[in-house]
Amino acid sequence: MPTYQLKYFNIKGLVEPARWLFALAGQPYKDHRFQEGEWPSVKPTTPCGQAPILVVDGKQIAQSKAVFRYLAKQFGLVGETDMDQARGDMIVDYFEDFTGPLRVIRKEGDPPKKKELMAKFMATLPIYLGNLEKLLKENNDGDGFFVGEKVTWTDVVFVCNTEIHKRFLNPGYLADYPKLEALVQRVEALPAIAEWIKTRPVTEV
Amino acid sequence: MPTYQLKYFNIKGLVEPARWLFALAGQPYKDHRFQEGEWPSVKPTTPCGQAPILVVDGKQIAQSKAVFRYLAKQFGLVGETDMDQARGDMIVDYFEDFTGPLRVIRKEGDPPKKKELMAKFMATLPIYLGNLEKLLKENNDGDGFFVGEKVTWTDVVFVCNTEIHKRFLNPGYLADYPKLEALVQRVEALPAIAEWIKTRPVTEV
Numbered sequence: 001m002p003t004y005q006l007k008y009f010n011i012k013g014l015v016e017p018a019r020w021l022f023a024l025a026g027q028p029y030k031d032h033r034f035q036e037g038e039w040p041s042v043k044p045t046t047p048c049g050q051a052p053i054l055v056v057d058g059k060q061i062a063q064s065k066a067v068f069r070y071l072a073k074q075f076g077l078v079g080e081t082d083m084d085q086a087r088g089d090m091i092v093d094y095f096e097d098f099t100g101p102l103r104v105i106r107k108e109g110d111p112p113k114k115k116e117l118m119a120k121f122m123a124t125l126p127i128y129l130g131n132l133e134k135l136l137k138e139n140n141d142g143d144g145f146f147v148g149e150k151v152t153w154t155d156v157v158f159v160c161n162t163e164i165h166k167r168f169l170n171p172g173y174l175a176d177y178p179k180l181e182a183l184v185q186r187v188e189a190l191p192a193i194a195e196w197i198k199t200r201p202v203t204e205v
Numbered sequence: 206m207p208t209y210q211l212k213y214f215n216i217k218g219l220v221e222p223a224r225w226l227f228a229l230a231g232q233p234y235k236d237h238r239f240q241e242g243e244w245p246s247v248k249p250t251t252p253c254g255q256a257p258i259l260v261v262d263g264k265q266i267a268q269s270k271a272v273f274r275y276l277a278k279q280f281g282l283v284g285e286t287d288m289d290q291a292r293g294d295m296i297v298d299y300f301e302d303f304t305g306p307l308r309v310i311r312k313e314g315d316p317p318k319k320k321e322l323m324a325k326f327m328a329t330l331p332i333y334l335g336n337l338e339k340l341l342k343e344n345n346d347g348d349g350f351f352v353g354e355k356v357t358w359t360d361v362v363f364v365c366n367t368e369i370h371k372r373f374l375n376p377g378y379l380a381d382y383p384k385l386e387a388l389v390q391r392v393e394a395l396p397a398i399a400e401w402i403k404t405r406p407v408t409e410v
Contacts, residue, residue, distance in 0.1 A: 048299045048336050059288060066294035073287050082278050083264060089271035094253045100305075131253050 002074075004029035006067075007042065008052040011203045014064045015052040017160045018071055021153060023196035025075035033201070065092060065157075072153035079154075084147040088154035091135055091146050098128045099161055106168065125169075126176075132158070133177040142179035151187060159187040164205065207279075209234035211272075212247065213257040216408045219269045220257040222365045223276055226358060228401035230280035238406070270297060270362075277358035284359075289352040293359040296340055296351050303333045304366055311373060330374075331381075337363070338382040347384035356392060364392040369410065 004022070008015040010033035022029050034042065034051070043049050047062040054060070054067040061067050069089075072078045079085045101121060108114040136142040146154045162184050165173060174181040187193060209227070213220040215238035227234050239247065239256070248254050252267040259265070259272040266272050274294075277283045284290045306326060313319040341347040351359045367389050370378060379386040392398060 047295065047340060049332065050299075056288070061288075061291045061295055063295040063298040065298055066291050069294055070287060070291035073290075082275060083261070083266075085278075086266045086271050086275035089274055090252065090266055090268040093268040093270055094255075127254065135252060 002057045004071075005032055005055040006030070006052060007032045007034070007046075007055065009034050009039070010201065011205050012160075012164065013205060015067075016163075017068050017153065017157045018052065018054065018064070019200070020156045020160055020193055020196065021068060021071045021075060021077060023192045024077060024151065024156070024190065025071075026192065027075065065096075068092075068153050068157060077151065077153050077156070079147040079152055081148075084152075087135075088147045088152055091132070091154050092157050094128070094135075095132065095158055095161070098125065099165075102165070102168070125173075129174070129177050129180065133180050136179050136183060143182070145183070151190065155183060155187050159184050167205075207262045209276075210237055210260040211235070211257060212237045212239070212251075212260065214239050214244070215406065216410050217365075217369070218410060220272075221368075222273050222358065222362045223257065223259065223269070224405070225361045225365055225398055225401065226273065226276045226280060226282060228397045229282060229356065229361070229395065230276075231397065232280065270301075273297075273358050273362060277361075282356065282358050282361070284352040284357055286353075289357075292340075293352045293357055296337070296359050297362050299333070299340075300337065300363055300366070303330065304370075307370070307373070330378075334379070334382050334385065338385050341384050341388060348387070350388070356395065360388060360392050364389050372410075 004027065006015060006018055006022075006029060012019075019031065022031075039051065042051075046053050047060050050062050052064055052067060053062050054070065056070075061070055069078070079088050098121070101117070105114060105117045105121060108117060133142070136146055139145065139147055140149075145151050146158070158180075162174065162180075174184065188197065209232065211220060211223055211227075211234060217224075224236065227236075244256065247256075251258050252265050255267050257269055257272060258267050259275065261275075266275055274283070284293050303326070306322070310319060310322045310326060313322060338347070341351055344350065344352055345354075350356050351363070363385075367379065367385075379389065393402065
């Protein structure tokens with residue numbers, strides 16, 4: 001069995017979906033969270049000077065989506081067919097199209113600028129969420145998962161991020177998208193995920 | 206054999222790597238380029254309201270990277286091992302980290318704002334290119350391809366985009382990165398690619 005180590009800050013942040021994938025697979029790993037001041041010495045040893053990093057038997061993978069996809073493959077948590085896998089990739093990248101800018105907005109320090117960016121974001125949000133609801137409904141009428149018959153990393157990335165979005169936007173931001181909201185409930189209720197949410201380190205973000 | 210159709214505007218733009226993958230595989234496909242005014246009627250029929258779209262036997266895949274990865278899998282142009290595939294994904298997403306903002310800068314209409322964004326971009330560019338050169342050298346001392354022993358979609362995405370970067374930044378922007386520059390020459394010299402470059406529709410971008 002390979003040994004796995006995740007290296008990241010002591011937050012959910014970008015890496016939380018990887019922790020959910022480990023939980024779903026029941027796969028032991030070292031969830032290494034940088035101590036105060038540790039990152040600068042680790043940074044030059046990483047492939048791209050970025051965290052998170054997944055270390056598999058000493059080999060490093062950077063970039064969160066590359067990490068998730070790799071883990072999902074090892075754990076049987078990608079779609080069964082190449083077409084399902086492509087649809088899964090598509091949905092993750094489409095979701096990232098609006099999640100990326102949201103990260104920029106959260107970091108923006110200038111209040112008027114932040115307000116302007118946020119207004120722009122809120123105007124396009126219904127388009128993104130409407131399309132995601134539509135894509136979900138194209139598989140099992142939206143009562144299952146984004147692709148195939150069982151949970152995949154695509155559902156995990158979506159649901160895991162809505163945790164943060166609910167906090168930052170508002171807890172009811174999915175109210176007009178009942179299939180997406182039900183997917184969130186369904187994935188969070190998977191026993192391994194429910195257990196991880198209950199027992200994971202408490203962090204603000 | 207499946208039938209393939211690419212749908213995109215009459216530019217290289219986001220989709221050109223897919224065309225290079227078809228060329229490398231010698232795979233016939235319909236390279237559908239929207240006529241003036243055609244896109245608005247196509248847009249609502251696409252998965253995410255976005256182009257490019259790949260249509261495979263009537264099923265649609267959106268999001269350029271999902272399209273490239275899918276085609277690369279069909280054509281044997283992904284890495285052999287899961288680890289190589291993850292490294293390939295990582296390099297593409299890392300490369301996208303600086304290519305994405307560059308697209309925003311190109312579209313920025315306000316000159317002072319454009320100048321400010323460009324200065325910021327140019328300050329971080331050597332970090333990205335330095336890391337990409339380092340990543341390339343980690344495989345076959347940088348004299349082969351990004352992962353494994355033969356060309357993959359990761360090389361194609363990189364090289365294809367440097368065409369645009371050379372034009373927008375300057376033709377010599379890789380001068381300090383001899384392994385990256387040699388990779389560009391190597392991939393562009395592959396007979397199928399050289400032939401495509403020579404015969405493809407002439408477009409400005």
